[in-house]
Amino acid sequence: MDAALHLLEHQSFSSLGMREVTREAGMSPAGFYRHFRDLADLGVALVEEALASLHEMVRAAFKEQGEPEELIDHAVRVIADHVREHRAHVRFVARERFGGVAPVREAIAAELERFTEEVAQALAAQPVSAGWGAADVRMVAELYVDHMVLTAAALQQADAETERQITATARRQLRLISVGRRHWVSG
Amino acid sequence: MDAALHLLEHQSFSSLGMREVTREAGMSPAGFYRHFRDLADLGVALVEEALASLHEMVRAAFKEQGEPEELIDHAVRVIADHVREHRAHVRFVARERFGGVAPVREAIAAELERFTEEVAQALAAQPVSAGWGAADVRMVAELYVDHMVLTAAALQQADAETERQITATARRQLRLISVGRRHWVSG
DNA sequence: AATTTCAGCAAACAGTTGTTTACTCAATGG
DNA sequence: CCATTGAGTAAACAACTGTTTGCTGAAATT
Numbered sequence: 001m002d003a004a005l006h007l008l009e010h011q012s013f014s015s016l017g018m019r020e021v022t023r024e025a026g027m028s029p030a031g032f033y034r035h036f037r038d039l040a041d042l043g044v045a046l047v048e049e050a051l052a053s054l055h056e057m058v059r060a061a062f063k064e065q066g067e068p069e070e071l072i073d074h075a076v077r078v079i080a081d082h083v084r085e086h087r088a089h090v091r092f093v094a095r096e097r098f099g100g101v102a103p104v105r106e107a108i109a110a111e112l113e114r115f116t117e118e119v120a121q122a123l124a125a126q127p128v129s130a131g132w133g134a135a136d137v138r139m140v141a142e143l144y145v146d147h148m149v150l151t152a153a154a155l156q157q158a159d160a161e162t163e164r165q166i167t168a169t170a171r172r173q174l175r176l177i178s179v180g181r182r183h184w185v186s187g
Numbered sequence: 188m189d190a191a192l193h194l195l196e197h198q199s200f201s202s203l204g205m206r207e208v209t210r211e212a213g214m215s216p217a218g219f220y221r222h223f224r225d226l227a228d229l230g231v232a233l234v235e236e237a238l239a240s241l242h243e244m245v246r247a248a249f250k251e252q253g254e255p256e257e258l259i260d261h262a263v264r265v266i267a268d269h270v271r272e273h274r275a276h277v278r279f280v281a282r283e284r285f286g287g288v289a290p291v292r293e294a295i296a297a298e299l300e301r302f303t304e305e306v307a308q309a310l311a312a313q314p315v316s317a318g319w320g321a322a323d324v325r326m327v328a329e330l331y332v333d334h335m336v337l338t339a340a341a342l343q344q345a346d347a348e349t350e351r352q353i354t355a356t357a358r359r360q361l362r363l364i365s366v367g368r369r370h371w372v373s374g
Numbered sequence: 375a376a377t378t379t380c381a382g383c384a385a386a387c388a389g390t391t392g393t394t395t396a397c398t399c400a401a402t403g404g
Numbered sequence: 405c406c407a408t409t410g411a412g413t414a415a416a417c418a419a420c421t422g423t424t425t426g427c428t429g430a431a432a433t434t
Binding site: 226 | 390391394
Binding site for chain 1: 195197198199200201202278281282284285286287288322323325326327329330333337340344356359360363364365366367368369370371
């Protein structure tokens with residue numbers, strides 16, 4: 001799996017060959033079948049690995065409490081740190097979310113759906129969501145998750161200077177959403 | 188190019204072979220080189236074709252005038268129509284925006300950057316943006332463009348029922364952003 | 375101590391890949 | 405009307421592809 005992840009730095013999953021993977025891993029082609037039935041099988045395993053770490057991150061970002069402004073700064077910092085430490089995983093998820101291999105795409109969608117549900121529950125517990133309908137809470141949760149994934153995807157291919165621009169913009173955008181939530185009239 | 192676009196329904200660009208393309212197009216392998224130096228070359232050409240039509244769409248969506256609520260309904264309808272009529276193009280852009288082929292990725296990024304700039308100018312001209320700093324306007328433009336691309340990407344792989352959910356959520360999200368803009372304090 | 379499972383290997387299979395070369399033939403243009 | 409160009413072809417090249425088969429040796433289990 002590490003070998004595959006390393007190769008995926010420069011190509012997308014649907015162009016990955018198993019001979020290529022085994023060569024990178026330093027084993028013979030036949031050895032592959034001892035671990036995975038398929039290349040798609042490997043892909044799904046990678047999805048789980050990649051989104052497990054991201055799952056911890058999401059939970060950590062929502063555990064914090066304080067002023068909205070501080071929460072936003074903290075969340076963006078957590079995302080940037082995560083990308084630096086798991087660049088290959090982030091790139092993989094960003095690239096294959098709409099990629100060419102159906103099982104991988106579906107595994108990512110299912111995992112992100114779980115995230116969204118978790119975020120929705122966290123949002124519903126916040127005072128600002130008092131009186132909100134479920135559909136409205138859900139809609140904000142999707143906005144947050146999509147924004148997080150997109151920000152991570154952008155960061156993953158950014159140099160130091162671009163990273164500062166992206167995080168600055170992300171903070172502003174989260175503030176805008178926050179303002180929108182405070183003045184929202186649910187119905 | 189039509190042949191390639193058709194093949195890209197089930198795979199991503201970096202796994203496309205030129206023999207595959209020429210076979211689908213009904214010509215001999217060598218014929219490919221009469222039109223493109225490279226497969227990457229074909230990819231860049233596809234980007235331009237795909238985003239040209241999208242460009243018209245963006246301009247059409249911003250030409251309209253009226254109440255914010257009506258504007259949002261109109262914009263979402265325009266996007267949904269566009270996806271129905273250019274499904275292959277939309278899928279291509281969504282898939283390759285973070286895909287494995289650098290020249291294609293960069294061409295998409297450059298084209299989306301032009302969109303964002305155009306949207307930013309349109310936003311700056313709206314009354315609600317009076318007194319806003321350039322960075323804040325720009326930030327909203329990026330939010331809109333990203334939201335549009337992501338919505339289109341989601342619609343492109345949705346059935347009729349899912350399409351209704353996606354458009355309903357997208358409208359809500361645009362309303363939230365709209366509320367945020369009205370109550371924003373720029374500085 | 376004997377046996378079973380695990381993770382690896384080399385070799386072989388028929389197909390497919392990108393690219394080059396030398397060629398045709400119709401359309402275009404002065 | 406002749407020359408040039410554009411867009412196509414077939415054939416050949418070595419290199420690479422996914423998968424199967426039968427084999428090995430170590431580790432784990434009984």
